[in-house]
Amino acid sequence: MSEHDKVNILLVDDQPAKLLAYEVILKELGENLVVATSGREALEILLKNDIAVILVDVCMPELDGFELAAMIREHPRFEKTAMIFISAIQVSDLDRLRGYEMGAVDYVPVPVVPEVLRAKIKVFAELYRKTRQLERLNLELEDRVRARTAELERSTAQLVASEQRRSMALAAGKMGSWDWDWVSGDWMWDEGQYRIFGVDPERFEVTSTNVQALMHPEDVDRLRKLVGEFARGVRTYEAEFRINRPDGEQRWCAGTAAATVDRSGRVIRVSGVTIDITERKRAEERQSLLAREVDHRAKNALALAQSIVRLTRAETINAYVDAVEGRINALARVHTILSLSSWRGAEIGRLVADEMAPYASGTQVRAGGPEVSLQPATAQTLALVLHELLTNSAKYGALSTRSGQLSIGWQTVDDMLAMTWEETGGPVVREPTTRGFGTRGILAGIEAQLGGQVSFNWRPEGLICRLEVPVTERGPVHHRSERYDSVEESLQTAVR
CATH class of the missing domain: 3.40.50.2300 (Response regulator)
Known part of the structure; x- marks a missing residue:
């Protein structure tokens, strides 16, 4: 011993x-x-x-x-x-x-x-x-139990942290995971899967029938065929599909699935990940639409510039060049304003300020009114109208002399924009016996294209022009190329 x-x-x-x-x-x-x-x-x-x-x-x-x-x-x-x-x-x-x-x-x-x-x-x-x-x-057993317990607690904490990171990653990536027992038919969804499908985990029972009911009818047969490929040796698949949430919203999803087999090669489980790609699909649609819009806008801008070049009239070459450049510059300025807003609209205050910029340093021009966002087509037409009025005023009206004054004001009534162009202090005004290209162009743009109204008051002390145009689009929505075709036709009519 x-x-x-x-x-x-x-x-x-x-x-x-x-x-x-x-x-x-x-x-x-x-x-x-x-x-x-x-x-x-x-x-x-x-x-x-x-x-x-x-x-x-x-x-x-x-x-x-x-x-x-x-x-x-x-x-x-x-x-x-x-x-x-x-x-x-x-x-x-x-x-x-x-x-x-x-x-x-x-x-x-x-x-x-x-x-x-x-x-x-x-x-x-x-x-x-x-x-x-x-x-x-x-004591030794207790020490080992404590050590093992501590190890298990550390492992559990690591697993919990890992699961939290996984859940956060899935949530951030709009992802969900699922597991389907091929033999028993039992399903397991994580929180992200319920969130993507827009169902309540406490109320929604995950079964093959209920899951299929949420799928878009046009995608069900295709997905069923993909799942059936597992029984013929396929081990993974990827597919895009649509789901219809209970609230009526349709979402696009990308799914990846992988099969688990036993030693005999028989499928026993299918696991997968679902990603909500709705925003990506919408972005692709917006990108495609934007590409078409850019194409149409480029063609329409060229068509309108072509119309201005073809339909402008002048007594001399220099006068012709000035007229064409002025009108195209007016289009360029409003194009810049619309580009800054991604072609959602143009603020009228900015539009007027840009057109009046050459005279902004003095006290001849006063302009003011509430901020109003104009539709792109309305802004382009109004920019050309303001340019024509400004050109006429600089040649023959209030802006042709230092004593002349120009007041531009606007307000909205219901869905109509009312603008007043008032000149004073310039040369004596006489009502023209015929309508020039500028006047007829104004009438064509406001009345024929936008469905508005124009009135001219040729007072001796100065012109008063009143415009009324709708703030929102009226009537059926036409393609922009069709709109510009109608503008050109209106201008052609004005020239005739």
């Missing part, structure tokens, strides 16, 4: 001869024998050492065996320490009962039979040793 495995056996007796006899008898056990000649000495030893068995004499001066046993049992460390009483006198049953109540596990009468004493001590020493071994094993 190694020193580590030996246990301490405390021998308590006030007679040294008896102690020596006990040591001789118990030496064969190979344990550590500790002796005490009194109860107080025994208590001191107990407080400093771990004791497996206590062999104590009942009859001792000052502190007998029963009193010592009572004091030992009061200490938490020694509540279960085995104590064997040795008595040289005949004890009654009451004495035995008292001894057992004090914590004795056995009695040994005197004269002591060595074999009996060794056997009793050996049993309790071995029991103590096994108990300590079990305690050590329990």
